[in-house]
Amino acid sequence: MRAIISVYHKEGVEELASVLVNLGYEIVSSGGTAQYLRERRIPVTEVFEITGFPEILGGRVKTLHPAIHGGILLRDWKEEDVKEAKSLGIKPIQVVVVNLYPFEEKVKENLEEEDLIEFIDIGGPTLLRAAAKNFRRVVVVCDPKDYSWVASKLKEGGLSLEDRRWLALKAFHYTAYYDGVISQKLADMWGVEEPFEVSAFPLRIVGRLRYGENPHQRGYLAENPLEDLGIVRARVLQGKEMSFNNYLDADSAFRLVSEFTKPACVIVKHTNPCGVAVGNDLISAFEKALSTDPQSAFGGIVAFNDTVKEKLAEVLVERFFEVIVAPEFDDAAIRVLARKKNLRVVQALGFGSWWDIKKISGGFLLQEEDRTDYQDWQVVTTRKPSYREEEDLKFAFKICKYIKSNAVVIAKDGMTLGIGSGNVSRVDSVRCAIERALRYGFDLKGAVLASEAFLPFRDNVDIAAQVGIIAIVQPGGSVRDREVIEACEEKGISMVFTKTRHFRH
Numbered sequence: 001m002r003a004i005i006s007v008y009h010k011e012g013v014e015e016l017a018s019v020l021v022n023l024g025y026e027i028v029s030s031g032g033t034a035q036y037l038r039e040r041r042i043p044v045t046e047v048f049e050i051t052g053f054p055e056i057l058g059g060r061v062k063t064l065h066p067a068i069h070g071g072i073l074l075r076d077w078k079e080e081d082v083k084e085a086k087s088l089g090i091k092p093i094q095v096v097v098v099n100l101y102p103f104e105e106k107v108k109e110n111l112e113e114e115d116l117i118e119f120i121d122i123g124g125p126t127l128l129r130a131a132a133k134n135f136r137r138v139v140v141v142c143d144p145k146d147y148s149w150v151a152s153k154l155k156e157g158g159l160s161l162e163d164r165r166w167l168a169l170k171a172f173h174y175t176a177y178y179d180g181v182i183s184q185k186l187a188d189m190w191g192v193e194e195p196f197e198v199s200a201f202p203l204r205i206v207g208r209l210r211y212g213e214n215p216h217q218r219g220y221l222a223e224n225p226l227e228d229l230g231i232v233r234a235r236v237l238q239g240k241e242m243s244f245n246n247y248l249d250a251d252s253a254f255r256l257v258s259e260f261t262k263p264a265c266v267i268v269k270h271t272n273p274c275g276v277a278v279g280n281d282l283i284s285a286f287e288k289a290l291s292t293d294p295q296s297a298f299g300g301i302v303a304f305n306d307t308v309k310e311k312l313a314e315v316l317v318e319r320f321f322e323v324i325v326a327p328e329f330d331d332a333a334i335r336v337l338a339r340k341k342n343l344r345v346v347q348a349l350g351f352g353s354w355w356d357i358k359k360i361s362g363g364f365l366l367q368e369e370d371r372t373d374y375q376d377w378q379v380v381t382t383r384k385p386s387y388r389e390e391e392d393l394k395f396a397f398k399i400c401k402y403i404k405s406n407a408v409v410i411a412k413d414g415m416t417l418g419i420g421s422g423n424v425s426r427v428d429s430v431r432c433a434i435e436r437a438l439r440y441g442f443d444l445k446g447a448v449l450a451s452e453a454f455l456p457f458r459d460n461v462d463i464a465a466q467v468g469i470i471a472i473v474q475p476g477g478s479v480r481d482r483e484v485i486e487a488c489e490e491k492g493i494s495m496v497f498t499k500t501r502h503f504r505h
């Protein structure tokens with residue numbers, strides 16, 4: 001009986017190897033693995049002793065030989081295969097243990113192309129795929145985490161067909177993932193943005209969540225190995241385990257808050273912001289954001305774009321929130337937040353840019369992320385917005401990008417006064433935003449309004465005018481733009497067209 005062992009990460013392989021030796025297997029290994037095993041007094045045959053061929057091209061070709069692959073792929077239940085192998089002196093291999101060159105780890109080291117390419121393993125995936133293909137006869141081990149149970153089963157008399165299938169599946173997943181990382185990294189490096197007809201998008205499952213969006217749904221957390229930032233890699237400094245919905249909301253909140261340069265706070269419920277503000281410091285930004293809609297903010301996710309310090313932490317622990325996200329928390333703030341042991345405190349880094357992938361039945365929709373604020377900023381009315389109004393218009397329009405359509409934001413002095421989200425009619429979102437603002441006693445005279453998509457009718461302007469809105473920003477582009485602009489002229493409202501729409505479904 002033969003086992004081939006060719007591993008990059010060698011730790012722990014000696015235990016599996018010695019079990020194999022005790023069971024009467026001949027261990028066949030590539031150079032480095034053979035040396036490692038010999039140093040641990042495990043008898044080993046080098047690949048070249050079987051192939052009669054040395055490792056060549058600096059290790060680019062080690063195990064790629066018919067004596068190895070014939071030994072793995074041979075179907076011993078087929079007479080022709082057995083005869084053919086015998087006539088060529090090929091001995092069957094029953095166990096294949098491989099782990100691959102660490103391409104993914106090396107990606108993080110920012111190597112030059114020439115050096116990185118050398119970490120593309122060719123012989124290893126070939127061994128794994130051959131062994132996985134011949135799962136009926138061959139045991140394939142691609143992950144050191146499996147050494148121990150495989151060794152136990154071998155000692156107990158061998159692995160079942162079910163075990164071999166599971167290991168084969170794992171090997172195919174690992175090699176596919178490995179190639180996915182290579183192809184995405186090379187696409188990045190070479191600036192190829194247009195997807196091919198087939199995709200090899202790699203996902204690394206890094207955690208099982210308590211459940212998905214609801215307790216009856218399974219849920220997992222998965223990283224994109226080609227990104228090194230993002231909420232998926234955030235550090236949970238304290239609190240209950242992050243849930244599926246916490247990740248979604250924290251992502252939405254932290255993405256939006258990261259868009260601001262001034263100290264900012266965003267409070268999110270079910271991915272929609274329910275209060276956003278910028279201020280001279282984070283405390284004032286928080287207080288302003290909270291006052292937009294304190295009722296909805298209860299149990300919300302709060303994000304900041306700067307270090308959370310003790311005084312802010314004292315204010316935060318006064319209320320019930322699910323998650324606090326920020327790029328940094330100082331030690332004193334951490335001590336204060338620790339008083340609320342369930343509160344999740346999450347330190348998040350920035351964001352990279354990747355495809356936005358949405359699931360639809362039977363497939364997916366892929367799009368670039370919405371990273372543009374506006375392409376144009378054109379005042380289309382006689383009345384021009386003042387500097388303060390223009391700042392508020394930009395602030396409100398930015399927020400629209402993160403609100404489920406139809407999105408309407410009413411803002412003044414760097415804070416949201418009313419937000420209308422997720423309504424199926426735009427005018428309902430306008431009404432919601434106004435109704436919420438009035439409910440909390442805001443005077444909307446001199447406030448501005450932003451709409452993420454064009455205003456299709458003048459009714460939106462008429463309603464806004466009734467409460468004293470002074471300026472409106474929207475993409476424009478409706479067949480009734482003229483009518484809408486005329487309504488603004490009539491009411492003395494400034495209107496800005498951005499030519500950029502921010503639908504969010």
Ligand SMILES: NC(=O)c1ncn([C@@H]2O[C@H](COP(=O)(O)O)[C@@H](O)[C@H]2O)c1NC=O
Nearest residue numbers: 008030032033060061062063064122123124
């Ligand atoms: N070229 C080959 O024929 C080949 N065969 C196996 N390998 C890899 O070489 C590594 C082990 O090499 P060594 O035993 O020399 O340290 C393993 O990660 C294995 O996946 C190869 N290396 C790269 O392709």
